[in-house]
Amino acid sequence: MENIIRELNESQKEAVLYNDGPSLVVAGAGSGKTRVLTCKIAYLLKSGYQPHTILALTFTNKAAREMKQRIAAITDDYMARYLWMGTFHSIFYNILRRESQHIGYSSDFTIYDASDSKSLIKTIIKDMGLDEGAYKPGLVQNRISNAKNCLITSNVYATNKNLNEYDAKAKVPLIRDIYKKYQIRCYNASVMDFDDLLLYANILLRDHPEILEKYRNQFKFILVDEYQDTNFAQHLIVRQLSEKHRHICIVGDDAQSIYSFRGANIDNMLRFKDNFPECRIFKLERNYRSTQNIVNAANSLIKKNREQMFKNVYSEKEWGNKIVVLAAYSDHEEGYIVSSQILEMKMRQKYSYSDFAVLYRTNAQSRVLEETMRKHQIPYRIYGSQSFYQRKEIKDIVAYLRVIINPNDEEALKRIINYPIRGIGSTTIDRLQAAAVEKNTSMWNVISQQENTGTPMSKGTLAKLKAFYDIITDFRSKNRELSAPEMLEYVIKYSGLADILFTDTTAEGISRQENVKELMNAMTEFVTLRREEGAENFSLTDFLVEISLLTDQDEKNRDEKKDVVTMMTVHAAKGLEFENVIIAGMENDLFPSMMSQGDMRAVEEERRLFYVAITRAKQNCIITYAKHRFRNGKTVTASPSYFLKDINEKYIDYPNNMELPAQNRHIALFPEMPKHVEMPKSSITATEGLSVGNTVRHDKFGEGKVLKIEMESNDLKATVEFKNAGRRTLLLKYAKLKVLKNG
DNA sequence: GGCCGGGGCATTTTT
DNA sequence: TGCCCCGGCC
Numbered sequence: 185m186e187n188i189i190r191e192l193n194e195s196q197k198e199a200v201l202y203n204d205g206p207s208l209v210v211a212g213a214g215s216g217k218t219r220v221l222t223c224k225i226a227y228l229l230k231s232g233y234q235p236h237t238i239l240a241l242t243f244t245n246k247a248a249r250e251m252k253q254r255i256a257a258i259t260d261d262y263m264a265r266y267l268w269m270g271t272f273h274s275i276f277y278n279i280l281r282r283e284s285q286h287i288g289y290s291s292d293f294t295i296y297d298a299s300d301s302k303s304l305i306k307t308i309i310k311d312m313g314l315d316e317g318a319y320k321p322g323l324v325q326n327r328i329s330n331a332k333n334c335l336i337t338s339n340v341y342a343t344n345k346n347l348n349e350y351d352a353k354a355k356v357p358l359i360r361d362i363y364k365k366y367q368i369r370c371y372n373a374s375v376m377d378f379d380d381l382l383l384y385a386n387i388l389l390r391d392h393p394e395i396l397e398k399y400r401n402q403f404k405f406i407l408v409d410e411y412q413d414t415n416f417a418q419h420l421i422v423r424q425l426s427e428k429h430r431h432i433c434i435v436g437d438d439a440q441s442i443y444s445f446r447g448a449n450i451d452n453m454l455r456f457k458d459n460f461p462e463c464r465i466f467k468l469e470r471n472y473r474s475t476q477n478i479v480n481a482a483n484s485l486i487k488k489n490r491e492q493m494f495k496n497v498y499s500e501k502e503w504g505n506k507i508v509v510l511a512a513y514s515d516h517e518e519g520y521i522v523s524s525q526i527l528e529m530k531m532r533q534k535y536s537y538s539d540f541a542v543l544y545r546t547n548a549q550s551r552v553l554e555e556t557m558r559k560h561q562i563p564y565r566i567y568g569s570q571s572f573y574q575r576k577e578i579k580d581i582v583a584y585l586r587v588i589i590n591p592n593d594e595e596a597l598k599r600i601i602n603y604p605i606r607g608i609g610s611t612t613i614d615r616l617q618a619a620a621v622e623k624n625t626s627m628w629n630v631i632s633q634q635e636n637t638g639t640p641m642s643k644g645t646l647a648k649l650k651a652f653y654d655i656i657t658d659f660r661s662k663n664r665e666l667s668a669p670e671m672l673e674y675v676i677k678y679s680g681l682a683d684i685l686f687t688d689t690t691a692e693g694i695s696r697q698e699n700v701k702e703l704m705n706a707m708t709e710f711v712t713l714r715r716e717e718g719a720e721n722f723s724l725t726d727f728l729v730e731i732s733l734l735t736d737q738d739e740k741n742r743d744e745k746k747d748v749v750t751m752m753t754v755h756a757a758k759g760l761e762f763e764n765v766i767i768a769g770m771e772n773d774l775f776p777s778m779m780s781q782g783d784m785r786a787v788e789e790e791r792r793l794f795y796v797a798i799t800r801a802k803q804n805c806i807i808t809y810a811k812h813r814f815r816n817g818k819t820v821t822a823s824p825s826y827f828l829k830d831i832n833e834k835y836i837d838y839p840n841n842m843e844l845p846a847q848n849r850h851i852a853l854f855p856e857m858p859k860h861v862e863m864p865k866s867s868i869t870a871t872e873g874l875s876v877g878n879t880v881r882h883d884k885f886g887e888g889k890v891l892k893i894e895m896e897s898n899d900l901k902a903t904v905e906f907k908n909a910g911r912r913t914l915l916l917k918y919a920k921l922k923v924l925k926n927g
Numbered sequence: 928g929g930c931c932g933g934g935g936c937a938t939t940t941t942t
Numbered sequence: 943t944g945c946c947c948c949g950g951c952c
Contacts, residue, residue: 243942273942298941378942445940546939551943602928609928733942755940777939793940816938817943 185230188223188258192216199433199466200224203231203405206426206460208453209435212497213482213799214473214761217435221409222251224433225267226258228405235266237404239425243413243759245270245734265717268403272418273378274733276385279399280376286392287384289374292590292725295732296370296377299574300595301325308365311621318355319362327351328363332379333415333447335386338364372626373594382417389424400428410759411436411456415447423459430460438493439486442755442793444785454493469497473761473802475504481805481835482798488830489788506837507798507805509770509828514819515549518810519556522766525806526562526749529764537563539763541750543797545775550751552814553768557749567752573731577685577696578703582731584675588659589725592626604680607648615641655679668724669707676700706731754797765801767794770809771822794827879924885909887924 189197196216199209200223211217221240228238242248248269256264268275277295284291296304305328306321331341341347342360351359370376376384389396406426408414411434414422426432434456441450457463471479479499486492510525512518526540542553542564550566557564572578580603586596594617602608620627631649641649655678663671676682685697707727714722750762769775776790798805809824828836878890888906903913 271942381942442940443942446942548938605928607928611928753940774939779939789940814943816936 185226185258189227192220192223193470195466195468195470196220196223199468200227202464202466203228203431203433206430206456206463207433207466208411208456208463209433209466209468210493210495211435211437211468212471212495213437213440213796214471214479215468215497216470216472217409217437217468218247218251220468221407221435222254222258225251225407226255229255229259229261229263233405235263236268237402238267238269238407239275239403239405240267240269240407241272241275241409241418241422242269243271243410245274245730247409247759271733272414272421273381274729276381276421277729277733280381280384280388283388283392283395286395287388289371289376289384290590293374293376294586294590294593294596294728295381296375296595297732298325298378300375301366301377303595304369305362305366307617308362308369312358312361312365314358319358324356324359324362327359328366329377329379330447331363332383333417335383335417335420337383337387338367368624369594369621372592372620372624374590374592374626375594379417382415382421385421386417389421396424400425404429405431406433408432408434409436411453412438412441412450413443413446413448414452415449416452417447419449419452427459430462432460438491439489439495439792440758440796440799442758442789442796444789450491454491467495469495471497471499471799472501474499474799475501475803477504477506477835478798478801478805481507481831482795484832484835485791485798485827485830486795489791490784491788505804506835507807507831509807509809509824509836509838510840511824511838512808512810513812515552515769515810515813516556518768518808519553521808522553522768523556523560523562525766526764527560529804535763537747537749540766541752541757541760541762541764541800542766542768543752543754543757543800544768545754545777545793546769547753548815549769549774553751557751562749563747564749564751565746567750567756571734572699572702573734575696575699577699580681581672581676581700581703582728584659584679584681585672585724585728587628587656588663588671588675589728591628591656591660594620594627597627600679601652604684606652608645608652612641612645612649663724667711668722668727669704669711671724672704672707754793757800758796761800761802763802764804764806765797766806766808767797768808769813770807770825770828771813772825774813774822775825776827791827791830880904881924882906882909882914885912888912 189200192200193216196219199207199220203224209217209220211220225238225240229235240248240251242251248271252264252267252269255267256262280287280289281291281293284293302321302325305324306316309316309319309321309324331347336344336347338360341363348357348360351357370380389399403425406422408422413436422432422434434453436453438450438453441448441453444450457465474482476499479497483497510521512521522542526537529535530537530540544550544553554564554566573582580599583596583599586593587600591597598613598617601613616627616630619630623630631653658678659671659675662674666674676685685693685700688694688696710727710730711722714726754767767775773781775794776787780786780790807828810822812819813822814820879887880890881887882904885904885906886908888904888909891903891905891911903911905911
């Protein structure tokens with residue numbers, strides 16, 4: 185342990201050793217953040233903290249697993265496995281399962297992924313007879329998700345004036361009803377979506393002080409990684425759990441905040457000091473990853489952002505090569521350039537394929553790039569777009585598993601009730617669903633009580649339903665006897681899926697079979713890993729949890745050892761590093777995205793995204809753009825991104841193009857003109873702009889200072905000391921407080 | 928109830 | 943361009 189601490193640099197060491205109170209570690213890109221976190225946790229264990237009293241929230245499950253292993257190696261102790269370490273979603277899923285009776289859920293609840301929840305929203309919109317042109321499922325889904333991330337429950341949503349007015353203006357006034365129905369149907373199906381995990385975790389802690397107390401006492405030290413990407417729901421959980429013992433350490437880099445579309449709020453980090461005024465700030469500024477040129481170039485770029493914490497990231501590695509910008513005539517030629525660059529560099533400098541990453545802003549760009557990679561016979565692997573667990577054959581099997589654990593899971597049930605074909609058609613399914621909605625129960629309950637519900641159905645249909653019911657019931661009882669891997673095999677065989685899968689000998693059929701085998705491998709691997717970690721009991725449920733909450737990056741273990749080029753979106757590349765990074769499609773309206781035009785905050789986020797992309801590179805960074813690109817069915821002309829101009833020209837080379845990017849044209853033309861109306865700040869979001877210590881103005885009471893902000897039955901209220909009107913407690917939902925000054 | 932073909936529409940990022 | 947949805951037909 186001492187040796188390891190000795191190897192840290194001064195600021196890393198300080199960050200590791202200070203554990204007497206709250207701390208904020210500002211960790212620049214490549215500054216050895218993971219090392220600090222690992223070392224700190226090991227140090228805490230050595231100082232006498234019991235592992236189960238440490239809660240460490242990471243961005244991916246993979247990161248958690250790797251850190252646990254490293255900690256175990258440092259402390260030379262099997263205890264590391266008892267650390268509470270994982271993503272917000274998986275940790276609070278476990279807590280919610282444990283405490284499910286307090287929120288009225290069964291502990292066997294399952295998880296809706298984004299497509300399940302979209303599909304349910306679609307169903308509801310149809311049921312309500314709404315115009316699907318106006319009520320776009322994706323849009324509604326976003327609104328509901330945003331609301332949840334701000335802890336706006338469906339009831340609060342329905343009664344919130346701002347939100348209702350906003351929706352009315354947007355010609356979608358009934359979103360509030362959709363939201364309500366959606367929550368009811370999720371509840372009846374015994375499922376939660378991703379956002380619900382955080383929402384219900386908050387409700388649990390809010391409504392059950394004894395449970396809050398229990399976890400507060402249990403978690404004597406809390407660490408959170410990537411704090412710049414937490415949303416309000418996550419922030420509030422952390423704050424509540426830690427505000428008593430105040431042993432909290434948050435780590436993050438405001439320059440890498442790229443998830444605001446998911447509700448992440450950079451202010452959680454920037455204003456951490458408001459909640460924990462005594463917090464100490466440590467800055468990790470030495471970059472161990474990239475050459476000086478790359479670090480300097482990235483610094484010069486991010487300086488153009490207004491909102492940021494001051495820091496001075498530097499590298500002491502060699503100076504390195506300049507960033508190279510290459511122009512292509514078309515997106516196809518761009519692909520060609522990318523491929524030839526890889527081949528050429530590989531040949532000249534003995535890189536292997538896995539030393540290269542091709543990054544792009546949108547998934548749609550991958551197609552053309554892929555095509556050229558194939559033409560040049562460059563092996564590659566795409567992460568993200570169609571993840572393993574999104575594949576149809578995998579989703580089908582997983583749907584069976586979900587129904588076994590939780591037969592009320594409606595989306596899973598609908599997926600398999602007639603697959604393989606059992607003669608249960610859409611008419612029957614619609615009827616079952618309607619009956620379930622009407623009786624305020626699940627489809628499964630309707631099916632199991634078919635005889636006495638009186639739903640008019642033919643004898644034949646009833647028999648088919650009974651047969652389906654028997655299959656599932658058999659699976660459920662077998663699940664009590666068989667191990668998880670045995671159960672998986674049993675399901676594939678007796679569901680009839682095996683017959684479909686293994687008789688198909690087309691190329692796609694074979695690939696599907698391979699995927700199914702891969703799923704079985706994943707299961708075996710999971711079981712082995714659990715055993716190695718010392719877990720005695722693991723069930724199908726555990727496996728299901730694991731795969732429902734996998735992050736994109738978690739899937740990267742797959743094929744990790746293969747020598748292939750990595751292709752992914754910039755978002756997916758967060759936290760990773762490569763010898764050589766190629767950023768493709770560096771064009772206006774693409775990067776920065778068209779959607780960010782004119783909105784300064786959005787543009788700054790795009791710039792941070794570009795910053796993330798550049799700082800993934802250890803040795804070389806190559807940027808390409810095309811002058812013509814095929815988009816949405818037609819070819820459009822494109823111009824080099826004005827972001828290129830933001831990089832100091834000292835660090836960048838334009839060997840093959842004369843035409844330099846135009847000056848910041850969007851910003852110059854439309855300074856800060858918002859393109860979209862922001863989602864109104866509701867009662868609870870109000871804290872985003874409001875914190876203890878702020879000077880505020882109230883229409884009636886005048887100026888005052890915020891003393892306290894707290895949550896009471898779904899609403900946030902603030903206690904304000906007004907200069908002329910004395911101390912008052914106001915519901916933020918109604919009181920329109922204007923922040924005059926940050927305390 | 929399933930399959931096929933035409934038309935319309937989409938495009939930002941994802942736990 | 944390609945995906946998804948719907949309608950028509952088997």
